[in-house]
Amino acid sequence: MKFNALSFAALLAAMSFNLQAATRNYIYVVGSSTVYPFTTTVAERFGKSTDFPTPKVESTGTGGGMKLFCAGIGVQHPDISDASRRIKRSEFERCQKNGVKEIVEIKIGYDGIVLGYSRKAPHAWNLSRRHIFLALAKEVPDPKNPGKLISNPYHQWNDIDPSLPAVAIKAYGPPPTSGTRDAFVELAMEGGCKTFDWIKELKKEDKHRYKSICHAIREDGAYVEAGENDNLIVQKLGADPNALGIFGFSFLDQNIDKINGAKIDGVEPTFENIAEGTYPVSRPLFIYVKKAHVGLIPGIPQFLDEYTSEKAWGDEGYLTDKGLIPMPKEEREKYRKTALEQIPLQSL
Secondary structure: OOOOHHHHHHHHHHHHHHHHHOOOOOOEEEEOOOOHHHHHHHHHHHHHHOOOOOOEEOOOOHHHHHHHHOOOOOOOOOOEEEEOOOOOHHHHHHHHHOOOOOEEEEEEEEEEEEEEEEOOOOOOOEEOHHHHHHHHEOEEEEOOEEEEEEEOOOOEHHHHOOOOOOOEOOEEEOOOOOHHHHHHHHHHHHHHHOOOHHHHHHHHHOHHHHHHHHHOEOOOOOEEEOOOOHHHHHHHHHHOOOOEEEEEHHHHHHOOOOEEEOEEOOEOOOHHHHHHOOOOOEEEEEEEEEHHHEOOEOOHHHHHHHHOOHHHHOOOOOOHHHOOEOOOHHHHHHHHHHHHHOOOOOOO
């Protein structure tokens, strides 16, 4: 078999390309826009304090991140996925199907979901979860026949409750791929939905129907999908003082000069209230690690060591400055052990 100079050069070029494609010397993280600021902060510290490259962190939303994470093993796939909710059974099964067999689940702390509003707003907001459900659900109980559902008829907040402001219902929020959206519908929407006894009872008889009622958000313009960029929602509130925005507590904490957080069921979204569990719309945050990539991609154990250190996620850690609500010490010790020993999740 003979090679001319041109074909030999092409062969060398192809081999060089394949070699580059088969290696990666930096950690690649995707996922939640809520967890993104925390992971980015750890990544920057890690890059400056070690000889490893700064990890690449992308904000794709929790659902989008899980789709990328579970696509397979190898340097073309992410090593870590940020998540503002726990991995779903369907995602876990997709991972298993695609060869991502050993997944390390690390809870990193807690967060509250905030309904924020501009400091320029002419009124303070104090909403119940029932108010939130009636304002944003696709279908609601008919006021004239409460056992029957109708398309959401409410256009102004005072249509729901005369004590609420006489302004149009408008909420900027995340898309369906977002973990914040998942948590919002589960904690706030469903929390208000099940205050109707007949719907609550439906959960025992027909879970699918119950969920379709409680989790479906209206599509007539009252809820505006603002993408995965929570900073964009903060900007929109500045231009629209009567609107509300749905995002994680850290974005309220970082923009407290521009926005306030609505009280939910009479409780303010503060660091202390979320940490104590009294704020009703709060949730755990996670990172998921592909154990098969430990050893394949340099620096993963060292990165996890940094992330789960007391100087990062502890009571006085630098992540609290970004708005992360620390776990109790016993929980931190549990998940640090999981991280350092890369103990995989067995099942859901």
